[in-house]
Amino acid sequence: MTGIEVPREANKRLQDAPLRRKPTINDVAKLAGVSFGTVSRVLNNAPDVSASTRERVLQVIKDIGYRRNRAATALVTSRSTSIGIVSDGSPRFGPVGTLMALENVARKKGYATTVISVEQPYAESVQAALDTLDDTGVGGIIVIAPLVDMAAAVWNASCRVPVEMIAAGASSTPNVFTYSENQELGARLATQHLVDLGHTDIAHFAGSMDWFDGRVRKRGWEAALRDAGLAPGLCLEGDWSPRWAYETALQLVREDTIPQAIFAASDHTALGLIRAFAENGIRVPDDVSVVGFDDIEGSDYFMPPLTTVRQDFTALALMSMEVLLGAMEGLEVDRTPTAPTLVVRNSSIHATSHHIHSPKDTRAAPKQ
Amino acid sequence: MTGIEVPREANKRLQDAPLRRKPTINDVAKLAGVSFGTVSRVLNNAPDVSASTRERVLQVIKDIGYRRNRAATALVTSRSTSIGIVSDGSPRFGPVGTLMALENVARKKGYATTVISVEQPYAESVQAALDTLDDTGVGGIIVIAPLVDMAAAVWNASCRVPVEMIAAGASSTPNVFTYSENQELGARLATQHLVDLGHTDIAHFAGSMDWFDGRVRKRGWEAALRDAGLAPGLCLEGDWSPRWAYETALQLVREDTIPQAIFAASDHTALGLIRAFAENGIRVPDDVSVVGFDDIEGSDYFMPPLTTVRQDFTALALMSMEVLLGAMEGLEVDRTPTAPTLVVRNSSIHATSHHIHSPKDTRAAPKQ
DNA sequence: CTTGCTTTCGTAATCGTTTACGGAAGTTCC
């Protein structure tokens, strides 16, 4: 492999200090001419140390590049500066976005994060994850539990340190603090948008009911319809995949029961169904309006650019961390769900702009 | 928030053991009627312990739920059971895929992973990340460095523990082991596929040259063209975004210099340019063949389904971890790049199947 | 000059392990 050239100012640095023993608090003490106790005090900026010695010690620390050994500190104080994160291993949009955001706010608050992902069956793997996290000495744990089964495993698990769960719409129990993005609101936003556009026949291509997100988004859609005084629309339950949406939509065109408007539980779902329609001469938004959920990268360049719902993962992470940190210190922080936003693009238009091509009356389509 | 019902067999467990002191090796010893030394021996399954006592100790351990305190172990052995991962904070496809895969293999090898993401300016943040990771006592560090600047920062940083860098096509230096997916091969595969299809005018919508991936994929495209005896094609350098690809493609149609075939540096890039074409009545693959790179979720439901290149992140992670673990024990593991695979779908067809609509002769288009 | 109070710093114990060392049984052999 030929290698791309890269600027290096001093490419020897990494080789410089191979495995030299790390300086300890004692080394610093000797160099500074004080006892290790004094060094410890300046490290924890305790008051009982004169300005001059503090200055001197600090200088030595900087000079020899001393850094505190966390294992030792953790051992004696039994409080830690790291928090654990457990996630399902999926590279799905929501979980990953949350994960990255969590790492970010944790780092900014001075915590290191150690992450463990779990896999089926959850009962064992979740408990194991909690245990190893506990072993590594985390002060608290956040579990990203998009799956209902996984959340159940968390409820049934035991753990010494506080556990905070991010699970959309799940109920909290005494010792596991759950927090969730207000995805039901997102679904309502999407559906209401369609209602505002004058659509009365609004179907839902749902996600998997194994996921909180799937359940909650469906609930939001139902609620919005109800609030608008509309009859319940057609609801198809899928698995988030474009493939499922594609095939399901194909079925709809075969039966000629295409709704006026569709709220898709995810952008990927929307992608699949839009293609099925396109292949059959049914155009979005001219013949049917579609709204997605997630605002994945590229959804603004779908054909057509997708109207969708965006979540604020950073806000979610910030809030969750706040709650966990609070729990670690035994105090209660109130959790206000962060609100998703609707981003309107080209896949949804007013009902009156629809071509006559759309089916006569499917408003009475059977539910589920 | 109303809360979704979830099965719980014993929803009190989490509340059971709030902050009860963790049992220590001494507790076990007392219960088992042996000395702590013996317990330690069974813990590290040393030979000098009779089957019967080992059995007894093991039983006690299980009974009281003893688990080793990692801080104490780390302190005395100064070897650790965790590895650090630093990544750029981006939720981009490649880095995230690698990250998840790394966590997975690490866990399966019995290592916990603590991840830190860095941001510009890299010189400081990379060194800081390496330091905090070192503080937490990791045995080695893997840095996912898709950005050239970031890799440079790693080269110039110093670290006591072995650092392994995942940077496509970067050259290694003595103490930082770099490993990379053979993306150049991927790009060659894509381009060669287009060549095999009879195309002679193959352009490249490149990624950002700030990224190794961008540089290496471009190099692969160039090489494939050269090997096929074709003149260098048009190369446009972008930033991975659909937006850039869209606007650039628009420019091409305006100038009526649309190539026969395009190798897009990423699926997102392909998405953008395909839409620009579609809006102007230029069809893929009928008028121009397109190949992407990444195989992101949904690319099989683009319009048309995208021919693309898929990397094997799991293999990459496995190999990298192997190398790092080797380095941690001072031995050299040879690194064979894992090969990406071409997945052929509908966005690329044979040149002779193209409509006459395609431009007369752009083969001599100026490079860059 | 002694007493007593502050300020500043040193000392010892401790956290939960690992590991080197040594001692007590038990076994084998002449």
Added chain:
DNA sequence: GGAACTTCCGTAAACGATTACGAAAGCAAG
């Protein structure tokens, strides 16, 4: 029956920090 080994297990020191306690030095007041 004792020497020489094994086999098994207990003890002590160490890892690198924190923290409570106490001592030394400085100063003010009587």
